[in-house]
Amino acid sequence: MAIDDDRMEIDRNAGFVGDYLLYLLAAASDAASADFHAHVREQGLRVPEWRILACLCDEDGQMVTQLAQLALMEQSHLTKIVDQMATKGLVKRRSDERDRRRVRVYLTAAGRAIGTGLVEKARVHEMLIVSRLGTTDAARLKAVLKDIHAICRGGDDAASQAPSAPAELEASVS
């Protein structure tokens, strides 16, 4: 009956996909990141490089494997990106003193400069989204996203790490 046959947008509220949590997460992540990722690329960086810089700005000298986990990519892939970033002069490797299997990745001065600059822009960009979303909704969202991460990523630290949302407001909205 409804003529969705032509160039109309798909009705995202009908059907399975439009209300499927995993899809909504992926779609929201994509949509929310698109703008900033475009900005990152305009700066001559690729998204994985930005992620690595951001993670290193938080804590410099991380191990390759940890860094890969944190930056949401595979270890072997991270190794290769770190190669390129080292070539570009954004980071440098140094093997750990105590355990020489480990390789730690450090920011160079240039890498830190670019990284902190982008982090600042990311903060601004995030604030834009948060304000459009409503600060309370945004805060709740972040808490739930952390819960999902804790729940789904091995139940290891789920109980201890996520005291934020679960207890918070069990009866506010509808």
Added chain:
Amino acid sequence: MAIDDDRMEIDRNAGFVGDYLLYLLAAASDAASADFHAHVREQGLRVPEWRILACLCDEDGQMVTQLAQLALMEQSHLTKIVDQMATKGLVKRRSDERDRRRVRVYLTAAGRAIGTGLVEKARVHEMLIVSRLGTTDAARLKAVLKDIHAICRGGDDAASQAPSAPAELEASVS
């Protein structure tokens, strides 16, 4: 001071990244999907193929470009995956009668069978996460994720589609 130097997990609550919305979205999406995506691959499908099947189960005979948008991938990539799926006998192409530039993708019987089967499993898997999250939190989460999608993905249908959050505070940031 804190000895996170060794094999301790990175403290996700310290630093920028651990509370950055875009990161939390990506990390939650990855973590939540990991299980089910592994299941999909065990069934001999890749994730993009599963996404296409799911989208076609919702609405069969979609255009290539629309389908790519919905399935969160590039058009040229979708074209290639549809090629492979057609070879596997999961879908078939047919060019649109009225506009022969358009190519519509239809499920075969086999494709529909596999698709509906996976959708059922996805429903079960989703329910597992939702129950661990709390149904009210999950419902709120879905609403906010839809808002984000509407807000960030061009303001096209943001006003009409998202009556839940956006009206809240229109005058906070610049």
Added chain:
DNA sequence: GGGAAAAATATGCGAATTCATATTAATCGC
């Protein structure tokens, strides 16, 4: 303390993904 098992990273290769562009069809202006 010495050899087996495990941990951390790197490497090679094949598949996936993207980018630019070609190709085909429809629409618009005149």
Added chain:
DNA sequence: GCGATTAATATGAATTCGCATATTTTTCCC
């Protein structure tokens, strides 16, 4: 109706990405 512009999809080359595995160092156990 005809050429120019736009839309929809396909194609090819270049890159990225992921899996399996090699390599190096450490730990474990006897």
